[in-house]
Amino acid sequence: MSPGAGxxxxxxxxxxxxxxxxxxREERAGVLAVLIRQVGDFQLAEDxxxxxxxxxxxxxxxxxxxxxxxxxxxxxxxxxAIDRLRRTRSLADRTDRLAELARLDAQAQAAGGEDTxxxxxxxxxxxxxxxxxxxxxPALGVAARTALTLRMLGGLTTGEIARAFLVSEPTMGxxxxxxKAKIASAKIPYRVPSDDVLPDRVRGVLGVVxxxxxxxxxxxxxxxxxxxxxxxxxxxxxxxxxxxxGDDAEVLGLLALMxxxxxxxxxxxxxxxxxxxxxxxxxxxxxxxxxxxxxxxxERAVALRRPGSYQIQAAITALQVEAPSDGxxxxxxxxxxxxxxxxxxxxPVVALNHAVAVGFAGGPRAGLALLEPLLxxxxxxxYQPLHAAHAELLRRSGxxxxxxxxxxxAIGLSANAVEAAELERRLRxxxxx
Amino acid sequence: xxxxxxLIYAAAEGGPSAEEMPAEHEKWMDYTQSLREADPGLAGDxxxxxxxxxxxxxxxxxxxxxDGPFAVTKELLAGxxxxxxxxxxxxxxxxxxxxxxxxxxxxxxPVVTYPAAQPQPExxxxxx
Numbered sequence: 001m002s003p004g005a006g007x008x009x010x011x012x013x014x015x016x017x018x019x020x021x022x023x024x025r026e027e028r029a030g031v032l033a034v035l036i037r038q039v040g041d042f043q044l045a046e047d048x049x050x051x052x053x054x055x056x057x058x059x060x061x062x063x064x065x066x067x068x069x070x071x072x073x074x075x076x077x078x079x080x081a082i083d084r085l086r087r088t089r090s091l092a093d094r095t096d097r098l099a100e101l102a103r104l105d106a107q108a109q110a111a112g113g114e115d116t117x118x119x120x121x122x123x124x125x126x127x128x129x130x131x132x133x134x135x136x137x138p139a140l141g142v143a144a145r146t147a148l149t150l151r152m153l154g155g156l157t158t159g160e161i162a163r164a165f166l167v168s169e170p171t172m173g174x175x176x177x178x179x180k181a182k183i184a185s186a187k188i189p190y191r192v193p194s195d196d197v198l199p200d201r202v203r204g205v206l207g208v209v210x211x212x213x214x215x216x217x218x219x220x221x222x223x224x225x226x227x228x229x230x231x232x233x234x235x236x237x238x239x240x241x242x243x244x245x246g247d248d249a250e251v252l253g254l255l256a257l258m259x260x261x262x263x264x265x266x267x268x269x270x271x272x273x274x275x276x277x278x279x280x281x282x283x284x285x286x287x288x289x290x291x292x293x294x295x296x297x298x299e300r301a302v303a304l305r306r307p308g309s310y311q312i313q314a315a316i317t318a319l320q321v322e323a324p325s326d327g328x329x330x331x332x333x334x335x336x337x338x339x340x341x342x343x344x345x346x347x348p349v350v351a352l353n354h355a356v357a358v359g360f361a362g363g364p365r366a367g368l369a370l371l372e373p374l375l376x377x378x379x380x381x382x383y384q385p386l387h388a389a390h391a392e393l394l395r396r397s398g399x400x401x402x403x404x405x406x407x408x409x410a411i412g413l414s415a416n417a418v419e420a421a422e423l424e425r426r427l428r429x430x431x432x433x
Numbered sequence: 434x435x436x437x438x439x440l441i442y443a444a445a446e447g448g449p450s451a452e453e454m455p456a457e458h459e460k461w462m463d464y465t466q467s468l469r470e471a472d473p474g475l476a477g478d479x480x481x482x483x484x485x486x487x488x489x490x491x492x493x494x495x496x497x498x499x500d501g502p503f504a505v506t507k508e509l510l511a512g513x514x515x516x517x518x519x520x521x522x523x524x525x526x527x528x529x530x531x532x533x534x535x536x537x538x539x540x541x542x543p544v545v546t547y548p549a550a551q552p553q554p555e556x557x558x559x560x561x
Contacts, residue, residue, distance in 0.1 A: 139521055186543045187435045189520035197522075 016060035019069065024053050027070040029153045033127035034074055036134075037190055038104055039081045040097055042152070042180040048084060052077035075108055128153070130190050131243050132237075136205040137188050144179035145208045146215070151176050153240075154233040163231050164215065202245065206254050206310065209237045213258050227287070231262050242297070251313030252301035259294035260317040263287040274418045279326040291321050312341045331360035348380035356389050364397035384413040389421060395430055404432035434517040436544035437524040438472055439477075442508035443537040460532040468516055468527060477514035515544065 024228055028049065035045040052073045066072040082101050135149040143165075150161050162172035182188065193201045218229025238255035245251050267285035270276050298314045316337045323329040338354035352374055359367020371390055380386055389405035407427040414420035438558070459490040461479075484500040497535045502509065518524040521541070528539040 137521075139525070186541075187520045189522050193522065 004355070016065050017057060018051065019065045020056040020060050023029070023056070023069040023073065026154055027073060027123075028053070028136065028155070029131070030124045030128060031070060031073050031077060032152060033131040034075050034124055035081065036131060037127050038078060038101060039085070040190075042183055043177075044081055044084060044088075045077075046152075046180075048075070048077040048081035051084075052082040055080075075105075078105060078108075082421070095112075107416050125244055126192070128240065129192050132205055132241070132244075133192055133201060133330055134183060134188055134190050135207045136201075137183075138178050138201075139186065139188055140182065140203055142208075142211070144175055144182075146212055147172060147175050148179045149208055150230075150233060153237060156229065156233060160229070164227055184245065202248060202251070205241065206250060209234050209241070210254060210310075217261060227267070231258070231265065234258055237261060239359070247304065249301045249306040249309040250305040251298050252304075253308060253314050255302060256294045256297035257310050257314035257317060259290045260314060260321055263290035263294065263321065278320060283325075287320065292320070295322075307340075307346045309341055312337050312344070326362075329360075332362075335361040348374055348377050352380065352383075352386055352389060356393075359389075359396070361392050364393045367393045368397060382413060384410050384415065386420070387413060391423075391426070395426075400430045400432075403430055407432060434519060435514060436546060437512040437518050437521075438542045438544055439516070439524070439528050439531070440510060440540040440542065441512040441514075441531060441533050441537065442540060443533060445507055445509055448536050457532065463537040464530060465514075465530055467530070468514060471523075471527065472516040472518070473515045475514060477512065477516075479512040480510060482511075483509045511537070 031052075032045055032049050035049055037043055039045050039048065052398065054074060055076050056069070080106070082098060087097055088094065131152060132149070135152050137144050140148065140294060147161055150156050151158060156164070158173050158176060159169045161176075162169040165172065167175075202263070202428070212230050212371075213234035216227045216234065221256070230345045235255070235258050238251075240256055241251045242255050263286050264278075264281060264285070266282040267283070268276055276282075295318055298311065300316055301311050303316070304431075309373065316334050319330050319337075320332050335354065335357035338350065342354050352371065355367050355370035355374070356372055368390075371386075371393060372387060374380055379425050385407050387410035391403045391410060394406055395402075395403035404427060407423055407430075411420050411423045411427070414423060453488075461539075465475075465477070468477075483502045486500075488499050488501060488503050490497045490499075516527070518527065521543070524541050528534075528541050531539050533539060
């Protein structure tokens with residue numbers, strides 16, 4: 001018997017195969033989230049959902065698209081999971097799981113043959129949140145967290161994730177399956193964490209999302225197209241989190257930050273693939289819609305009066321994109337914001353950004369006074385942008401000799417030819433070789 | 434309920450001084466008591482130092498006995514607990530309270546449990 005009743009009849013606007021594809025893209029994560037809770041196993045749920053979509057592609061063109069495609073898929077997937085469980089004899093709690101699935105199936109049938117009872121919009125949202133927290137659990141390695149989050153919640157295939165992270169497909173496949181195996185054998189719980197650890201765990205989830213975004217945004221190498229998709233996936237996850245935990249100021253702050261950065265994506269690269277610095281970007285290429293949305297979200301976040309580093313970074317980015325031109329950027333305010341960020345996150349990279357902003361706001365000497373101590377900080381001493389910034393500040397302070405030396409150091413530390421060429425151009429401009 | 438082993442690793446150097454030992458001992462007594470409240474079936478023991486360890490291997494049918502631990506590392510196995518916990522988060526919560534965590538670490542490992550003899554699943558599904 002096929003699950004589901006109440007099919008759409010009459011003229012069908014869409015090709016059922018295409019509808020199945022669309023439902024797969026839009027509903028997979030939601031269906032998967034529900035099913036993982038019901039069957040208690042990531043791999044089994046994933047396999048069963050895959051089976052159910054294959055069944056949809058095979059039967060919808062013949063029988064028509066069901067009235068509620070996502071519910072149809074959920075029911076079909078649960079039955080596939082029952083079939084698969086019956087064949088898997090190694091699971092310790094197979095009997096209990098089968099009984100529970102049978103109960104759920106009977107319940108769904110009594111409710112009209114589809115998964116409407118007890119699986120409303122809010123229940124699906126809760127399951128998505130469980131899925132996010134489990135994929136981003138600190139007991140998993142950081143690389144596994146990002147891969148699993150993209151695989152389970154995003155729309156990327158293992159091959160696409162592998163290309164985005166510059167590893168082979170078998171390596172990425174292994175990373176994902178090891179993570180799923182650890183979830184199963186170590187019993188990483190499938191739930192929203194308890195209040196005492198929730199703030200930490202939300203920070204952890206945001207860290208994973210931002211890592212995915214940066215992997216796509218800061219791409220110096222790799223498949224640009226796939227990497228652009230990482231930004232898209234990170235923003236989609238950010239939106240989902242903002243919908244599910246919209247009263248967390250940092251959740252909104254991170255989404256605002258990603259949108260404000262992503263708005264400039266087109267302008268950051270010239271037609272030859274070279275990097276274009278903020279000062280030289282064609283501002284007409286910036287995505288005004290994203291900027292407006294980012295600014296609105298930042299306003300909402302700030303109104304919650306729970307400051308945090310993502311909100312501060314978003315505020316800095318907002319000041320940069322709101323300036324009518326690079327020359328009119330409010331560097332004093334930016335320097336003050338970096339000062340606050342430094343109090344929350346004392347990393348040397350933040351200290352460098354602070355020094356650069358102060359260099360614009362209060363003159364090169366003020367900037368140099370903050371930057372110079374970083375030159376002897378082992379954590380950052382080999383960081384190319386430190387020496388490039390050092391060179392710029394020295395040049396602006398009139399010390400061409402010192403600037404030339406710093407440019408040469410920066411060129412030696414450059415990871416790619418585009419960066420090095422730009423630094424060499426600046427070195428020649430002050431008469432250095 | 435899943436079972437976890439909490440492996441207590443102490444830093445090879447440093448750690449509490451002789452004067453601090455009585456207070457340290459007190460902390461472990463309290464900690465063990467709190468674990469026993471969470472799982473009355475708690476198992477576990479403290480181990481003598483690695484200088485007392487002996488490692489046994491059999492190669493080509495010949496038993497080789499060597500002085501010392503299996504591997505010399507910066508942190509050494511000093512004791513263990515085995516206890517039931519509802520899930521990994523609960524086990525990690527217990528591990529984080531162990532007195533060792535300031536000068537050592539706790540490795541949390543799920544214990545393998547084999548399925549008990551079970552009824553045919555078809556019976557469980559009757560009525561479905």
